[in-house]
Amino acid sequence: MAMPDLSINFAGIKSPNPFWLASAPPTNSGYQVMKAFDAGWGGAVWKTLGVPVVNVSSRYGSMNYRDKRMVGFNNIELISDRPLSDNLREIEEVKKRFPHHAVIASLMVQSRQEWHDIVRDVQNAGSDGIELNFGCPHGMCERGMGSAVGQEPAVLQTIVEWVMEVARIPVIVKLTPNISDITEPAMAARRGGADAISLINTIQSIVGVDLDLFAPYPIVDGKGSNGGYCGPAVKPIALNMVKNCAQHPDVRLPISGIGGIENWRDAVEHILLGASSVQVCTAAMHFGFGIIREMTSGLEQYMKEKGFHTIYDMVGKALPNVKHWEDLNLKYKVTATIHEEKCIGCQLCYTACEDGAHQAIRLNAGTRVPEIIEDNCVGCNLCSLVCPVEDCITMDRRDDGSEQLTWKERTAAGTIPTEFNDERAGGRHHWVPEPAAALNKEKHKTLPGKARQYAESATALEPAPHGAGGSE
Amino acid sequence: MAEYQTPTSEPEFHANFAQIKPRMNTSEALFESSRCLFCFDAPCINACPSGIDIPQFIRQINTGNTTGAARTIYEANYFGNACGKVCPTEVLCEGACVYNLQEVKPIEIGRLQSFATREAIEQDKQLFGPGPANGRKVAVIGAGPAGISAACELRSLGYEVDVFEAKDQPSGLTVYGVAPYKITNEEVLAEMAYLEGQFGYRVHYNQPISSRRELEALEASYDVIFLGIGLGPTNALQLPGEERSNCVGAVEFIEQLRQRHHHTAVGRRVIVLGGGNTAMDAASEAARMGAEDVVLAYRRGKEEMGAYDFEYDLAKGVGVKGLFNVAPVEIVGNGKVEGVKFVRTATLNGQVRTVPGSEFVAPCDMVIKATGQAKQTQLLALIPGLRLDDKGRIVADERTGQTTNPRYFTSGDARNGGAEVVNASSEAKAAARGIHEYLTKTKD
Known part of the structure; x- marks a missing residue:
């Protein structure tokens, strides 16, 4: 089979692959962009140009999870602090050296005249496209730019119209997620005449608080400010917003997906939900430009295995399966199966179901392998999610697939619960233990250790209770 | 030439006897603690003779609460640092780690344990102290894992404790009998100094108790006597030529x-x-x-x-x-x-x-x-009413450690016939509770 074609034509912007660097510190200079193109990136959205800013020292903060660093990342850096002419000269130089790569100029200014001037400047420098930064949620928004624009669809539309008055190259509007309905600014961008949208920009955030200095990160001389959140942790939020825009009948614009993309899988997820280019920042800041090799190779392999010839064979492929909750089949039924031969006996599924779900797993004497109580299992997936062993707990279909009934259909048929104590409630007649059965249950297991036993023996002089109220 | 050259200096000795469970640095402790699954009813706890709440202390290390981790460990086992290094973890906690069943390397529980306790020792963290004085006195014979653990627990219950040790250093076989690549003398003694500082028992070194007269003196001055005497010298083989030098x-x-x-x-x-x-x-x-x-x-x-x-x-x-x-x-x-x-x-x-x-x-x-150690039957014969089993072990109540002479309690090798530091330590903690129970009942 021929190698899949990774190239894209995004609203008129051509790129050898769909992987672009997002407008951010990695695209601050021609040096970085050239290095990225050399490494294999398909495009770069230049660090936002405008009236150069002054930045603070101490700009980034990280959210770590256990030993994993930068699961979430936040910044309080502003747009480019370099003179426009330097940036324009470097854009020109990059385009000369890489004529087939995509260079998109990200812009943020205030007045109509400024917009006209800077759009003309970046066009003259040879940019392939323009991205309007209506997303930055810190610093710039307080000056009436960035997310302050993105949060006001009317203002957004006006500025897009100004830009379109002079633009001769494709214009992308970058949207802020700091808004209740992302499709509102997306539609405003369309009304203003934009060629595409990109999302999401960073999420307003405090990434952490220093427990000794009592100040939020990143700390600037003992103080901090809210920043913009990004990195792997934001992907689910981004995916949902990409989907919202892709599904909305009145948006109908190409989408450049941004948010938590670190590897080929993340990129494919964005693409399956409607993105036709993807942008990456945090991962490049964390691991450098070299991650592109894994991304392109993974994407290529996936496309080969799925028989996709071009990116467009997969754009939005998951969208038909993203439904409103009311359209999901209430007759579908899965329950958990524990595959005993794989079980290592950690009993995380047991305690998760017992404390966090529906008390549908029991322990039996003489084995550490828990047992599913089929009747109690609502098929929530929790046990299969906490299980540390691949495929040890599977969620298996129990209905025969012949029946289909949605909430919408039940509503239409008048069979939904409508009263506080309605017999038709989903959890009616579902077994739950008596509240008091919880007291002292398996206390020797939930509060383990000899120290506790001694504390007990000093008063009661009796061995720890065994399985009180339990099913052993 | 041999694998190892005969060491001629302290650095050479330490190189030949490099620690097989070296100290973790903070990064390694973070990585390793991150791997713990936090099992329910964790098998590692059940495999630990002292029942340390292992997932709890690992989670404490992982969240930067190393001091809390040390407390969790010491609450169950006063030889927390030593046990982290000298315990046969392969057949205890680490052997029970569920990762073994996944053919994944088990959590290095022993090293994590020493990581936490050693920091507490070095920073002299005040985690424990003596309980309010209750006016009662206990004599402890032997400053080994059993004796010192009993002393700590008794002090926390408010007893005055004097420990009588035949040798000139505490910790018994931990400093005298464990292989040097398992733990260094400095590390053992640092933990002993830390415990003594925390609990304030008195240790009388070079004071062997070997005569009936000495026992009588203890019986007269103390409410209870705890026997943490361990075992004696190596058994004779009764072979011709055994007396030859070397x-x-x-x-x-x-x-x-x-x-x-x-x-x-x-x-x-x-x-x-x-x-x-x-x-x-x-x-x-x-x-x-x-x-x-x-x-x-x-x-x-x-x-x-x-x-x-x-x-x-x-x-x-x-x-x-x-x-x-x-x-x-x-x-x-x-x-x-x-x-x-x-x-x-x-x-x-x-x-x-x-x-x-x-x-x-x-x-x-x-x-x-290496054919086993003799029991200290000579000394034990001097204690009235004290019964030994057919292997020369002191007969004692399983839960309380009380011997057949009600004023004598025991645990450790003298009672179990020879086991690990962790067994002596945890049994002694229980015996101290047994002493407390006995003296509380017999209060005038």
Whole structure:
């Protein structure tokens, strides 16, 4: 089979692959962009140009999870602090050296005249496209730019119209997620005449608080400010917003997906939900430009295995399966199966179901392998999610697939619960233990250790209770 | 040339006896603690004789609460740091880690445990203190894991405690008998100093209790006497030639090694008699001291050795050779040891029989007998009403450690016949509770 074609034509912007660097510190200079193109990136959205800013020292903060660093990342850096002419000269130089790569100029200014001037400047420098930064949620928004624009669809539309008055190259509007309905600014961008949208920009955030200095990160001389959140942790939020825009009948614009993309899988997820280019920042800041090799190779392999010839064979492929909750089949039924031969006996599924779900797993004497109580299992997936062993707990279909009934259909048929104590409630007649059965249950297991036993023996002089109220 | 060169200085000694469970740095502790699954009813806890809440202390390390982790450990086991290093974790907590069933490396629980406790010791974190004085006094005989653990627990309950120790350092076999690559003397003694500082018991060194008169004096001044006396010297083999120089007991050899380090004399060709963990230690140690040829001679087959597999592997790893199904019949030589005369054996229905006519002499210039320690029956005979079982172990109530003389309590090797530091430590904690229960009941 021929190698899949990774190239894209995004609203008129051509790129050898769909992987672009997002407008951010990695695209601050021609040096970085050239290095990225050399490494294999398909495009770069230049660090936002405008009236150069002054930045603070101490700009980034990280959210770590256990030993994993930068699961979430936040910044309080502003747009480019370099003179426009330097940036324009470097854009020109990059385009000369890489004529087939995509260079998109990200812009943020205030007045109509400024917009006209800077759009003309970046066009003259040879940019392939323009991205309007209506997303930055810190610093710039307080000056009436960035997310302050993105949060006001009317203002957004006006500025897009100004830009379109002079633009001769494709214009992308970058949207802020700091808004209740992302499709509102997306539609405003369309009304203003934009060629595409990109999302999401960073999420307003405090990434952490220093427990000794009592100040939020990143700390600037003992103080901090809210920043913009990004990195792997934001992907689910981004995916949902990409989907919202892709599904909305009145948006109908190409989408450049941004948010938590670190590897080929993340990129494919964005693409399956409607993105036709993807942008990456945090991962490049964390691991450098070299991650592109894994991304392109993974994407290529996936496309080969799925028989996709071009990116467009997969754009939005998951969208038909993203439904409103009311359209999901209430007759579908899965329950958990524990595959005993794989079980290592950690009993995380047991305690998760017992404390966090529906008390549908029991322990039996003489084995550490828990047992599913089929009747109690609502098929929530929790046990299969906490299980540390691949495929040890599977969620298996129990209905025969012949029946289909949605909430919408039940509503239409008048069979939904409508009263506080309605017999038709989903959890009616579902077994739950008596509240008091919880007291002292398996206390020797939930509060383990000899120290506790001694504390007990000093008063009661009796061995720890065994399985009180339990099913052993 | 041997695998190891005979050390001639402290640095060379420490290089030959490098710690097999070296101290973790903060990054390693973070990575390792991150792997813990936080099992429900965790098997590691159940496998720990002292029942340390292991997932709890690992989670505490992971969240930067190392002091809390040390507290969790010490609440269950006063020899927390030592046990992290000297416990046979492979067959206890780490052996029970569920990762083993996934064929994934188990969590390094021992090293994490020492990581947390060592920080508390070095920073002298005040985690515990004596309880309000209750006016009662307990004498503890022996400053080993049992005695010191009992002393700590009794102090926390408000008792005045005097510990009488025959030697000049505390911790018993932890400093005198454990292989030097498991823990250093400095580390052991730092924990002892930390505990003494926390709890404020008094240790009287070089004060062996060996006569009826001395016991009577204790009986007169203390409400209860706790026996943490451990075991005695290496059993005699009753073999001809056993008195020859360079035929030594393993316990005595290791004690000298622990105290005199590179000044300990070791032969070039060493035969270690025995198949238990002490034999493995002695053989490893002889090899690390530069002996060219170390043979571990055991009268049964390899599979029947009492030693843990990993201990035998450790010995093999430093060049020790096994010689199985041989029984020593004589230590040969002329003043000094020149060899061991063995007879080959066969095991039939569990009975070891010698094979007539199969005698041979294995040449060597040192013999280390790792054939078990004697019980301290002489001292114990001086205690009225104290019963021993047929193996010479003190008979005591399983839960309270009370002996058949109600004013004497015991735990550790003297009671269990010889086990790990962790067993002595946790049993002594329970015995201290037993003492408290007894004295609370008998309050006037």
